[in-house]
Amino acid sequence: MCLGSPRVSPRRDILRGVVVLPVRFERSPRLHAMLSAEPHAVGTRVVVQGKRGPEVATVRGEASTPSDNGRYGTVLRAAGPEDLARWDDLFRQGEDLKWLLRARARERRLPVKIVAVEFTLDESLVTISYSAEDRIELGSLIADLRNHTRARVNFAAVGPREQAQMIGTLGACGRENCSSNHLQEFAPVSIRMARDQQLPLNPEKLSGPCGRLLCCLQYEHTQYLELLGDLPRKNARVCHEGSGACGKVTKLHPLTGTVDVHTEQGMLLGVPAAELRRMPDAPQGKGKNAEA
Template sequence: MLSEQPYPVGTRVVVQGKRGPEVAKVRGEATVPEPQARYGAVLRAATPEDLTRWEDLHRQGEDLKWLLRARARERQLPVKLVAVEFTLDESLVTVSYSAEDRIELSSLIGELRKHTRARVNFAAIGPREQAQMIGTLGACGRENCSSTHLQDFAPVSIRMARDQQLPLNPEKLSGPCGRLLCCLQFEHTQYVDLLKDLPRKNAKVCHEGSGACGKVTKLHPLSGTVDVHTDQGMLLGIPASELKRLPDAPAPKPKRDQPEA
């Protein structure tokens, strides 16, 4: 799917977008292998005519966005119109919007028909897609991943933060969109592999060298060590390879004269 011809970083090219041909800028080498690329194939280098047409279509889309916003307010439609975008061949115009409930927007199609003959597509988007289209800065100080290289949004769960031993602070784990950070998924598989060699938290262990025993209180997957709170009240950082794991104590059997909970 990706063009074999190399284009320098910063070059404007015509690519096969999600809905049709678009103008894009080369930002670096492709990170998605060719068989896995769903879209983004470079069709050719953008010509001056392509760039002029793309700029005109962008201005037209911006004008239509503000027009539709005004018409939506007049009709008291509970909707947020995020963007109006044309394909380079002007065969399709996509109106991206967000709304809390299902909403009928067919009344706005007539407004679009007055200004374009392109086929109209209304696309409901979520917070992540809004951040992708608008563009924001992440906690790292760089552009958010969704606006730079992500083609699709993979599911992100709080379990990924737990596996990476991150503090479960919603403010630190959420991106500008208010959802869990997309970057939590990038290294998750590596952390899962590292955790396989570590005892679980709260496990009873003994240090083979000193003989000190205690309970695991914290894991450090990258260094391969764990914090152990010993029976003598000390907190030790010990390599997992030097620990012997003790079997868990069996759960007490319920008394016969008392029913099980």
């Protein structure tokens, strides 16, 4: 039996001789994989063909080898002076249109916030990113745009986190908010994470600029769960081996490995969890006075 030469998939043949570059667009920290015929240095501004059309992006990582199952855009070329000048001009046009549309929305009492107006480099498409609590008809704003551009209009609804990402704000830590600085995706954040980290459940302190729970609550949650595994539960009955005092656990300190114990004598002790032993649960009676 004669075995022929191995078949090469058309996609693999296309990927031969090209590299993958991670690039970042201006209003988001997310990295997008783009195929390029040649490597470009980190920091180089390039013209890419993305989902919306040609745009200017910045290379943010070293070149790598493409995979057969990857989904990629394309780097068309390094951005030249004319590309950058046109991109800057389109950015200014977008900013002017953003404030115009905000004013028109106020005049018509439309419950909407215009977050950003972005053109593609060939000015064939303008994307209007907006935030609204309910579904809203924005067709009346298209007429206002027609006096300034003939580009095709695309309205894109964004949530509170995406809005903070695009605008950019400062967090409670005094640094740029994570969503516009480095986050690649929005992971679920729950109030349980704050409880596990023994944080006060104060909405003002647990919310970010977007009004949602702080993204950073998830960063150390796994470590806190590991530390909590070595501590008794809150309200557990324990005895301190050194002093012999017994009482109820009122607060946990995972980072120091200690707990606060309210003793039967009315004292509050801060002791290492390793020096505690759990009291056996008191047997409950079966009569009318037994605790539920």
